[in-house]
Ligand SMILES: Nc1nc2c(ncn2[C@@H]2O[C@H](COP(=O)(O)OP(=O)(O)OP(=O)(O)O)[C@@H](O)[C@H]2O)c(=O)[nH]1
């Protein structure tokens with residue numbers, strides 16, 4: 001019997017039979033389409049009533065929590081990610097100009113401190129300071145755009161915009177996703193025009209300064225700073241290296257740029273994402289992104305209840321860094337202590353636990369540059385290999401041991417080594433996180 005549908009017409013079919021057959025086929029197709037429509041409607045209804053999936057991201061400051069949220073959005077809700085590109089441009093421009101102004105500030109101190117000894121670099125510096133002077137105004141304007149009228153975005157240390165003389169003073173966001181529409185549209189009608197004209201003029205100034213920014217970065221003055229041991233490995237360095245493109249008047253941020261943009265989180269931000277990918281289309285996932293600084297951690301616990309999954313980020317590359325909020329504390333040790341506290345939490349005991357050993361790329365470049373992990377982590381034997389794989393395996397084991405010993409009940413731990421600024425590498429990790437969360441939710445609901 002043939003499995004073809006509709007079946008082939010019988011041989012020698014009369015015109016009358018043919019008309020009757022076509023009418024029957026048309027009716028069958030109408031019924032079939034109706035059934036499909038009803039099924040799709042039923043599915044939509046089910047999706048609407050499906051409980052939300054709640055995911056909490058924890059970890060110290062700069063561990064990559066907000067970057068992970070961007071990855072989720074880029075991968076599972078791409079149209080909403082791309083719709084926000086304009087809003088990120090202002091953040092990226094502020095990242096760039098703050099770093100340039102910081103470099104000019106460092107150069108001013110170093111150059112005046114070294115008198116005329118450095119010859120050319122000194123002359124370079126004075127020229128750049130003159131030509132890039134308008135960037136001070138750009139920094140003030142952009143900061144004002146973020147911080148006017150019931151500001152959702154401020155700097156915790158500054159009530160009024162001031163020029164930043166340290167790369168540690170960062171762009172900060174407070175409370176939710178509101179800042180994106182704020183930067184796009186302004187809070188009130190009066191702000192709409194002034195915000196957009198201010199942003200427009202900052203773009204024009206940046207474009208005019210583009211060549212000088214590029215030249216500053218390539219200049220002997222900056223190379224001299226590096227030779228003097230000034231640490232220029234800041235996350236905004238990427239934007240300076242790409243200044244020709246980023247400062248251009250026609251610049252639109254790419255996904256890579258957005259993943260690199262730094263916006264420090266203050267308080268707890270809630271992100272509601274409606275999944276766009278086939279399997280989960282229409283489902284709502286709610287993410288809680290917390291500020292990771294020590295002063296922020298007291299507010300975390302109120303978000304522990306009812307979360308389906310907790311994703312903890314440990315930046316592996318932090319082994320030779322100190323906490324900016326307490327210079328006596330090694331960042332990796334702080335991360336491990338924090339992990340112990342999170343594992344012990346009874347409120348999180350039923351949540352799916354996911355550990356991301358993040359910043360694998362930075363760990364690799366530090367180790368390759370000859371920085372020895374064992375110089376900072378005393379339990380890591382001096383004879384152990386100073387390679388990314390060996391160090392990552394060591395950290396994985398340490399963190400798994402802490403999890404086993406400190407968890408109030410036996411629980412599986414899912415561990416991944418990640419580089420959150422690389423969307424290609426993140427795709428597999430994101431799929432696996434999604435699958436693990438869905439399977440655990442299924443278990444939780446069938447066990448209830
Ligand atoms: N090279 C590299 N940079 C990363 C990685 N993950 C995050 N970053 C960068 O690190 C910086 C800090 O990341 P965030 O996601 O803002 O850190 P956070 O944990 O949200 O920090 P707080 O909001 O202060 O708690 C950003 O500039 C990111 O682009 C990574 O795997 N490799």
Ligand SMILES: [Mg+2]
Pocket residue numbers: 065066067263264265289290291292
């Ligand atoms: Mg953050």
